[in-house]
Amino acid sequence: MKIMWTTTLYEACQKNEMNVVEASDEPQQPFQLCQQCHERLLTYSLRPIEWYNLAVLHSPKQFLLHDDFYGEDGQAFQLEEEVIITKSEKAPTLQAVRHDLESLLDFSITRWFLEDDVIDALKQHDQQKILASIKSRFNETEHAEVKSRMVRNRG
Incomplete structure (x- = not known):
């Protein structure tokens, strides 16, 4: 350490x-x-x-x-x-972040598994904005797990 x-x-x-x-x-x-x-x-x-x-x-x-x-x-x-x-x-809930794309993407990273309720919330946002944000996040992090989640969010 x-x-x-x-x-x-x-x-x-x-x-x-x-x-x-x-x-x-x-x-x-x-x-x-x-x-x-x-x-x-x-x-x-x-x-x-x-x-x-x-x-x-x-x-x-x-x-x-x-x-x-x-x-x-x-x-x-x-x-x-x-x-x-x-x-x-307290940590944010899905209900609290579902209408703000950046907060929702943050929330998705904290999940152990990307479940249907989070995927459904993501589908409510503009797909081009999601893609742009995911690309930016992917390029800004060194963390393989965060990169992996961004790829799964895109799919």
Whole structure:
């Protein structure tokens, strides 16, 4: 586990400055976290929205985000630290994101499997806009799992 210290943006809480880079399954795209989120990541105690934000960028199949530790709604199963979760710290639902294409694509990445309800929601959007967004996302990520989901979304 390699930790580097720097200051830039954040990925999990999207509130604090990033000051920890944690190795991920994809060496070219490590987790970028604040100290508090880093500690929660390592203790399997992320808040649902933190898990969601990381899963969108890194895929829920990353070891530290895996379904052994979290549900698709970001609920921690094996937390080592007690975490209080407010309503604003819950992960988005399909109902909440279905009408916004970018949010819906984010949501699709966090699913373990691309199920019919998500596919049906995607079909409600303009196919050219979906294709453009998927191409952009595919080219911007280093994560094989995220790339794979983008290819499946296109199909």
